[in-house]
Amino acid sequence: MAGKDNVERRCALTNEVKPAVDLVRFVVGPDGVLVPDTDAKAEGRGVWISIGESFVAEAVKKKAFARSLKENVTVPDDLPGLTRRRLEQRFVASLQMARKAGQLLTGALKVKTALETGEALALITATDAAGDGRKKLLATHTAVTKTAEELGFDTPEIPHLELLDSAQLSLALGTENVIHAAPTQGAAGEAAVKRGERLARYIAN
Numbered sequence: 001m002a003g004k005d006n007v008e009r010r011c012a013l014t015n016e017v018k019p020a021v022d023l024v025r026f027v028v029g030p031d032g033v034l035v036p037d038t039d040a041k042a043e044g045r046g047v048w049i050s051i052g053e054s055f056v057a058e059a060v061k062k063k064a065f066a067r068s069l070k071e072n073v074t075v076p077d078d079l080p081g082l083t084r085r086r087l088e089q090r091f092v093a094s095l096q097m098a099r100k101a102g103q104l105l106t107g108a109l110k111v112k113t114a115l116e117t118g119e120a121l122a123l124i125t126a127t128d129a130a131g132d133g134r135k136k137l138l139a140t141h142t143a144v145t146k147t148a149e150e151l152g153f154d155t156p157e158i159p160h161l162e163l164l165d166s167a168q169l170s171l172a173l174g175t176e177n178v179i180h181a182a183p184t185q186g187a188a189g190e191a192a193v194k195r196g197e198r199l200a201r202y203i204a205n
Helices: 053-061 064-069 079-100 108-117 131-150 166-173 187-204
Strands: 008-010 017-019 023-028 034-037 046-050 104-106 123-125 180-183
Touching (some): 046 064, 053 064, 079 104, 079 187, 104 187, 108 131, 180 187
Antiparallel strands (some): 008 017
């Protein structure tokens, strides 16, 4: 979705006009089956739905896709879940790209240092992380944010993303026991944060 922050589209469910980054696009594949086009790059006429698992589920229930396309389409039984998996895949791919570009750190100590120095763009924690480790890094995350505010620095908020478990993170990054990670400055690191935030919004809504 990079470069599309100013593009607006209409949600077929709510009829609201929103920035494209606040919606998910769906297209009909060659076999007549509706599929999520999470990067909004596929050819053909698309249907836009507000980003959120509940919105997609409601759109399926109310037949918003067929109504918008003005034709009968085959809608997968678990379109909300399929969309989430596609967003997860894009997030994983972006983490891999950031790692290859040298813009992703792993390990509690490296991540803690990156937070303290301002190098970290986000804090990524495995969903199955142990309580103690999670609390320590969250404390650092909170302290860094508070200090920046007290000093009057106009710095962007550092998001905390808990989206994948340790096994998923380890598989994605090709290393064992990944619990904590931090994308760092650079195009690949920024892309990973954007895709992580997009997945987080989808899950939350």
